[in-house]
Amino acid sequence: QAVVTQEPSLTVSPGGTVTLTCGSSTGAVTSGHYPYWFQQKPGQAPRTLVYHTSNKHSWTPARFSGSLLGGKAALTLSGAQPEDEAEYYCLLVYSGTVVFGGGTKLTVL
């Protein structure tokens, strides 16, 4: 089964910009992997921020955006807020099977 890699941890200053990435052991991530991005805060269920590379839900703050960057899926946060401190997971689809990344702990400091 494929391995999906994320940065274990990142720190961003309030108001700053940070990009989280999601790579695949099988090669470049494409739109055919239908990348998703999720945010999870302690004690809460995950919530979807971005699906299918760059589509947002109605609840997704405008400061989050998804893309493909350098062979990886990417989640960019522009103008970080204290409430954005959380664990972020990506997900890739491989012909039906699904693999989550290990998560990125984002600190806003």
Place this chain on the structure above:
Amino acid sequence: EVQLVESGGALVQPGGYLRLSCAASGFIFSTDWMNWVRQAPGKGLEWVANINPDGSASFYVDSVKGRFTIFRDNPKNSVYLEMTSLRPDDTAVYYCFSGGGYWGQGTPVTVSS
């Protein structure tokens, strides 16, 4: 409003059986892939299984193949996860997750003697 409500989680002995249910509302259930995802205490998210919209195809993570079965009942807007031969490392909160990006609140499963 979209809702996914899981139920069926419990404390069960190793080797035991559980059936989890997920009731969906607020979206067109019959057109969406449905997934079960779990999270062991203090760990990350792990995909467990999924099923296509008409129920004709399903996929599993290797660790549950042959033990877990996912199925759906589209007229009832529900998806299920039948779990047999449960092991302590199946202990986790189990979430229902739709391909459109909706999540339930999870149901806890504890496998322990």
